[in-house]
Amino acid sequence: MIDQWERNVPVYDVPIWTRPFIGLCGLGGLAILFVSYRELAGLGPASGMNDAYAWGIWKTFNTMTLTGLGSGAFAIGVAAWLFKKKNLHVVMRTACLTSFLAYLSGLALLGVDVGRPWNFYWVFTPWRWNLHSPLLEVAVCMPTYAMIPLLLENFPPFTDWLYSQKPQYRPYVKKSEEIMIRFYPFIVGLAYLLPAMHQSSLGALMLLGGDRVYPLWQTPWLPILYVWAAAFLGFSCVAGTLLFCSLVWKRPIDRDVLVEMNRITAGLIGTWLMFRFADILFRGVINLAFKFTIYAGLFWMETLLLALALWMLLDSSRLRDPRLMFHAHLMAAVGGMLYRFDPTTLAFQPKPGAFYFPTPIELFISVGFVALAIAAFMFLVKVLAILPAPMRLWYSMEARENKSQRLAAITAAD
Amino acid sequence: MPNEKPTIAEHLERAGVSRRSFIQLCTTLMMTAPISLSLTQKATAWEVAKAVGKAKRPSVIWLHFQDCTGCSETLLRTSRPDVADLILNIISLDYHETLMAASGYQAEAALKNAVDENLGKFVLVVEGSIPTKDQGQYMKLAGKPALQILKEVGQKAAAVIAIGSCASWGGVPSASPNPTGATGVDSILTEKPVVNLPGCPPNPYNLLAVVLEYATMGKLPALDDQNRPRFAYDRVIHDHCPRRAHFDAGRFAREFGDEGHRQGWCLYRLGCKGPVTHAACSTRHFNEVPDVWPIGIGSPCVGCTEKGVAFNVPIFQTVELRGVTPPEALPLINTPIGTVGTVAAAMVGAIAGGIGGAALMASRRLPSGKDFQDQTKSNEDDSQKPNVGSSGGD
């Protein structure tokens, strides 16, 4: 039987409180505890940040790198709506949810990271904005994106749930859907404009690092490279998530959709690699890649991971082999994340003798927030119709629900 | 026929000084003599006594020229050994205008006798500068110009010690415009070994040490390029000043009597010439009372030993520092920042390994390779299934 993803179906046959879920919630809770320590004691005792490396993994990893992974809604949306890849509509909800949770987690940690968060209200006063600052662009655009278009894109599963579980709200649901339908292109357009803007501005942030960012990374094209990387990172995250979820919850895999995604990802990675190499060649720094330095090592690691991913994506598409696909997307994700992380920390040398390594508390908080996002995902896909599946799964879900409804009616009658 | 001069030991015995007192004297000498003299390399007072006892009391002739007698005065302020010990037991002070009883013609005769009796063997100590202008008429002794006396007596001396800044390089009388052409000894007695002991006044122990070294070992201590003994003049006061830590920390007294001055902070800004003055005052204080030296009592050093500084650079004018070794406490241009903790490193390893391992293990359960069943069918069935969101083509 060929599996085709036709509809989004909740993971209805798995309990919510599984051991991994509890574990992740625990990690998240611990992280929140540590956050209160950070708030009271200050950033110094809680983290390994210092005056040379003023940005630690909270900003550079959770916000700058993981939101790259969380660009699934952006990348897949652009493919589906602007390039008419119709097969991808069925994975849009997964993409939107993963993006939303990644952004939420990243932005929350950004709130933990800033030293004087009580002044953040100035973000609502445009006359106080410094329009030249790339960080302002990020600070305005990312929360706006997460809280408006991305949140709205995540409404449909929730309204569906309301419709089926809370019949008394059906008129409101219908009304909201009408509004949604009317303004859909505008919302969705914003959902692609804003990430394009801020993912590129995330790249622009390290432009001011000047020549303290190693020349293999520092380029005027950094914003473009960042947003392009966000594109394939988004695809890899969603494809990887889908494969992993299908594995864990034993859901059918739609190879056609995955192959489509693979091919797009491969195209993105291929063009990205070409662009990167062209940039390095034209700037005349290719010789740095052949020195025996850590920087050259990192550069080749990124390149090889992505090249390997590229090859594996194409190969797995040809073979229609899910395991190979999963490995490929893993490679692509790691390579892309490494690329986005390098100019901020590993390839950033503010002054000789400066060094940074996160402290255990810092790591806990970082991991904990990611854990919370994953836990939220696990919970939501079980309650709402997010993950794609063939129609037969929908019917079996309905059957189970009807069965239980009938059972309830029988027991009530007794 | 002149008698053989007695050795110091014999002389002391005759003078009725007990052996015990002599050993005590030698202990004192050993302790107070500056380091790097052969005297201090002896292990015990007995060895010192042996060396000193064998020596003969050197004859010392002390001439005063354009002086204030401050250098003689400074000599009087010693007690270990005191001047009495010095001139009675260690040296034979055969001519000293301030201390001797004779005057007038008797004094002139005393000088002649002293020189004749000790021809070629006496130590000439000169105090005060020598005027050279107008045939040196600005200082005359018994009608003869100082220049002449110095040349006559100096030629017959075994060694010459120029005590005080005046004798070393001209001192106060040589201050601009130097109307008398005052100059130091070593520019006149160019062929004799001259030891300069500048200072205004110099520390008396410098003289004692040189004399003792000469008396006991028969040689002069190591000299620098200005003929100053290295043991006392090889470093500048700034490099050995007890207030140096304040200098290094930027704590300066800015006015006499202000808070910094009361706290004993550095006097550099009040014109202290410590950085350019070679002397040992910071470690060997005066009057044998600790901290009795200019900086110790809160007065900036005026550089009294240093030619070109003393009586030349105004007292309260700050000097330029050149070639001063910077303190170790100053940070270097690039200091290391940030470290990695072992726990943190282990955590990162664990997280990365954990995620990677889990992913790999999980992926094993994904269908792979073998499951090719639907590969051939996929293309045929594609168009028939109703797909939500699929387009029928445009």
Next chain:
Amino acid sequence: MTLSRREILQGITFGTASAVATGAASGAVASGVAPSEYPDAPPAAVAMLYDNTRCVGCQSCVSACVEENKTLVNAPLPGIHHTNQELNATTKNIIKLYKPADGKSYAYVKQQCMHCVDPACVAGCMFKGLQKDPVKGIVTWNSKVCVGCRYCEIACPYHVPKFQWEGFNPKIVKCEFCKERLARGLQPACTSVCPTRAVVFGKRTELIAEAKQRIREYPGKYYQDRVFGEIEGGGTQVLYLSKVPFEKIGLPDLPPESMPEKYLKWQKRVYSYLAVPTVLYASMVAVIRGNWKTHQKHMIEAEKATGLRSQL
């Protein structure tokens, strides 16, 4: 993966539109705005000139700065005086030592905020927490708007702004040219106490002239016969004359353009007047609308076929 004709046309439309917009925006910016796009020093700009051939490493300036700014004393033990290895939250001014391998040609350097003519920190600060005074050119920090994001620390090529890592009300600490003293007609604390006049205060134009005069008087004494800060990084208001190479005393090798000019030029142009984003948005919405209409049609068809509510 074949594209339909319509898709190709749509792709070309918004691709061209955005390219045109970028071109128009940058053209507008370049032609009309370029000469004053990156600022020069204000005419009454104040400055300091530091000459390390005169500095004796006495650190009077460091003590005076602590006294004037009432920064906390970093004394690890009672009785041990203020010791800092770097500019940090407890010192706005520091003297450092360049100790070469030969152990002879020492040089000192005074480090503090350079008060650049076109500062990178000001360009990076989101809510103008760091601002450059238009009259005197002093770069000051405003605690009321600073969010503590520390972008200024990343941006500054001289590693000047420092963050208070301890406590829950952290500030950014950096030299602010003793603006209160300047308001009272006095010199900054550091320049007023220097015993050898190694660091002096004056107007920027005058001090540059003074520096050039010194270079003329002593040819060969100063490194490369130039004063650092005249053009480096767009120019700074703290000028340096040094007997050893500037890189040895920690001054970075910067091009004549300021950091914002060199690195943020395109960011600025692409977003100016929000022209490019607006055009991009308009073209995307136009494309999406077309696809959305088709999508809706298919959703309705699917609803009819399966009898299930369509999933948006």
